[in-house]
Every structure is written in structure tokens, then in C-alpha cells.
Amino acid sequence: MGEEAKNQSSDPNLREKVVQTLKSVYDPEIPVDIYELGLIYEINVFPINNLYILMTLTSPACPAAESIPSEVDSKLRAIPGVNDVTVELTFDPPYTQDMMSEVAKYELGFL
Numbered sequence: 124m125g126e127e128a129k130n131q132s133s134d135p136n137l138r139e140k141v142v143q144t145l146k147s148v149y150d151p152e153i154p155v156d157i158y159e160l161g162l163i164y165e166i167n168v169f170p171i172n173n174l175y176i177l178m179t180l181t182s183p184a185c186p187a188a189e190s191i192p193s194e195v196d197s198k199l200r201a202i203p204g205v206n207d208v209t210v211e212l213t214f215d216p217p218y219t220q221d222m223m224s225e226v227a228k229y230e231l232g233f234l
Contacts (some may be wrong), residue, residue: 134204137168144198150180151187155230157195161222166215172206174199179218188212
């Protein structure tokens with residue numbers, strides 16, 4: 124087995140499943156999912172189906188600071204085949220509204 128084959132996920136659609144799962148998590152104060160809000164900075168799928176998510180919150184004082192990362196963790200662990208999940212919270216770079224997708228900006232009336 125070549126080096127490249129070893130570094131591949133056993134589920135080629137896992138990254139897409141991760142994105143769809145992240146789109147099911149909402150900031151309780153904003154009617155847009157965390158993925159479209161731009162709160163997800165990084166998604167890595169490592170062998171063997173280990174996930175690493177680097178994310179932020181809209182503010183360090185966000186009342187959902189504990190609940191959103193733990194919801195992300197538990198929902199990702201529920202994806203069949205996922206081995207392990209690491210969710211890291213960062214505030215660097217700080218979140219700005221520019222990080223929102225066009226979809227989020229439209230939903231929130233910014234467009």
C-alpha cells in the first residue's frame with residue numbers, strides 16, 4: 124500500500140458528511156448555521172476517519188461558548204465510521220461578518 128493510499132479516509136464522502144453535519148448546528152441567537160456563518164476555520168480528515176475542526180464563535184463572550192463546540196463534537200461523532208473528533212476553539216483571527224457566506228448574508232438581510 125503506497126503512502127498516498129494510507130493517508131486517505133476509508134470513506135471518500137466523509138468530508139461532505141462533516142460539512143452537512145456542521146450545517147445542522149446553529150448559533151442560538153442567529154438563525155443561520157455555523158458553517159454558513161463562517162465559524163468553521165478548518166476541517167481536516169485524518170486516517171482513519173479522525174476529524175479535526177478548528178472553529179470560532181461570533182464573540183469570546185458568546186453565551187453558547189460551551190454548547191456550540193460540544194454540539195459539534197457530539198454530532199460529528201454520530202456520523203457512521205467516524206473514529207475520533209477534536210474540536211478546537213480559537214479567536215485568532217477574530218470573527219467578523221465578512222466571514223459569512225453569501226447565503227448567510229442574504230438570510231440575515233445584509234444583501
